Amino acid sequence: MAALAVGTTLLSACGSGGSSDGGAPASAAPKPGGTLTFAVGSDIGCVDPQQVGSNDTVYSTRQLVDSLTDQDPDTGKIVPWLARSWEISADAKSFTFHLKPGVTFSDGTPLTAQVVKDNFEAIPKLGALAQLGAGYLGGYAGSKVIDDQTIEIDFQQSNAQFLQATSTFSLGIVSEASVKKTPQARCSDGVIGSGPFVLSKYVPSQSISLTKRTGYTWGSSLFTKSGDAYLDALEFKVVPEAGVRTSSLQSGQVDAIGAVAQADEAALEGSGAQLQARANPGVPFGLSFNNSKAPYTDPNVRKAIGLAIDRQQIVDTVFPTGTKPATSILSHTTPSYVDLSSSLTFDKAKAGSLLDAAGWKLGADGIRQKDGAPLSLTITWFANAATNQPAMELVQQQLKAVGVQVELKQLQIAQITQILTGADFDVLWGNLTRADPDILRSQYSTKGLNAYKIPVTELDTVLAQQAAEPDATKRAALVERAQRLVVDNAYVVPVVELETELGVGKNVHDLKFEASSRIQLHDTWKS
Incomplete structure (x- = not known):
């Protein structure tokens, strides 16, 4: 990172932004x-963007708040939003932001440096649901209000990842009134933001309704349209069944759907719908072990399970066209990704040999045993994507082929925080999106939640060093080391990258992905 950065900072290319073209003539x-009606598969049970992480809920709550900066999905460049410019100290410990004048929240109160300070001091106190934002603010030393439109944010150590973090929904800015509410009230009642849409109604597990904010003149520099959004309203309906979502789009009952599965692609295209896809940066879908529970304390068992996974078969059978097998603990669109595919191969024979060496011998029923106990594990997964169940069923078959008995446990996405904080699982299936490699620290440092109970090792040191390293080349080398440590120790088995695929009606135009492959609806319109 440069010693001084004013207005924009180039991070890395993160893939194609993409947007729906619709069926309108080029001259239209x-x-x-x-009203845009969007069907999603789940509801995490919270409508505070600082406390959500599931894509299905982020799609709606992202529209409520603006961030200090934005990130160009095509170049990775950090560009102005609520902040018109900024400076970064040479050691990346101090970040000074100059706010746009005239910005207000939907309750009429102004955006000031004091409000930004109060947001950043409140986020780490929100609790487990806000672990993403709290991680981004790790080492926060305090903020200084220089004047109403200028704030200096300071850290105890260099914080190379922070500028990109200011572009995320997790650090989206809410009003002073929202800052003062309890975490639970913010989840159930929503927050007051400065974004292009305002929450009008939330019915848990059913719908999230938003209306257009009038007088909105401070949109991101990436927005095509100045001023108010085109759409009058947004309606996000929770429709758990993938087939029902697909048929609803085909019939015109909804305008767009999330989490399109491979099996539904042909039917949607045949009905004239657009398929819009973008690879998510961050941690790919994988099997995350509870590393404190036997037999996952044994690295040979973890490695054997990884060797038994045929990633290409899972991609070809289950996931949308264009999906890639995981080739590292970071997706290929993440800055500083390193190809570790040679360490993530499919090798049944080697998997069997490792299990034999670990004392797990094949029994007459085809399941391995040790000291009279079967090699049995439970994979917990969440019903928030149409691909999860068929992917898990295929993993179950692949592991049975090497003598591992697998039970599948389905939960609702609203239960994820309880599972993570309580470490109440054997193996967890999931992913996490962010367009910065510091996502590895959020997930795998023992200094944070450490949901996967990874032991204290060199990995902690490397993760802390990469977050603090202001030199881009040196930071990339540290990120590479971190990726190798996670993969070589098989704390997690990366399986498949997330390719976000949406089905979009032919009368919907300019529905755009942002840098983390979520959606931005300010420029979206219907014909």
Whole structure:
């Protein structure tokens, strides 16, 4: 990172932004009005963007808040949003932001440096649901209000990842009134933001309704349209069944759907719907072990399970067209990704040999045993994506082929925090999206939640060093080391990268992905 950065900072290319083209002629002008109805598969049970992480909920709550900066999905460049410019100290310990004048929250109160300070001091106190934002603010030393429009944010050590973090929904800015509410009230009642839409109604597990904010003149520098959004309203309906979501889009009952599965692609294209896809940066879908529970304390058992996974078969059978097998603990669109595919191969024979060496011998029923106990594990997964169940069933078959008995445990995504904080699992299936490699620290440092009970090792040191390293080349080398440590020790078995695929009606235009492959609806319109 440069010693001084004003206005923009180039991070790394993160893939294609992409947007829906719709069926309008090239000469058709965007028109305002209408309601966009979007069907998602789940509801995490919270409508505070600082406390959510599931894509299905982020799609809606992202529209409520603005961030200090934005990140270009095509180049990775950090560009102005609520902050018109900024400076970073040479040691990346101090970040000074100059706010745009005239910004207000939907309750009419102004955006000031004091409000930003109060947000950043409140986020680490929100609890387990806000672990993403709290991680981004690790080492926070305090903020200085220089004047109403200028704030200096200081850290105890160099914090190379922080500028990109200011572009995320997790650090989206809410009003002073929202800051003062309890975490539970913020989840159930929502928050007051400065974004292009305002929460009008939330019915848990059913719908999230938003209306257009009028007088909105401070949009991201990446927005095509100045001023108010085109759409009058957004309606996010929770439709757990993938087939029902697909048929609803085909019939015109909804305008867009999330989490399109491979099996539904042909039917959607045949009905004239658009398929819009973008690879998510961050940690790919994988099997995360509870490293404190036997037999996952044995690295040979963890490695054998990884060797028994045929990633390409899972991709080809289950996931949307264009999906890639995982080739590291970071997806290939993440800055500083390193290809470790040679360490993530499919080798049944070697898997069997490792299990034999660990004392797990094949029994007459085809299941391995040791000291009279079967080699049995439970994989916990969440019903928030159509691909999860078929992927898990295929993993179950692949592991049985090497003598591992697998039970599948389905939960609702609203239960994820309880599972993570209580470490109440054998193996967990999931992923996490962020367009910065510091996602590894959020997930695998023992200094944080450490949901996967990884032991204290060199990995902690490397993760802390990469977060603090202001030199881009040196930081990339540390990120590479961190990836190798996670993969070589098989704390997690990366399986498949997340390719976010949406089904979009032909009358919907300019529905755009942002840098983390979530959606931005300010520029979206209907014909």
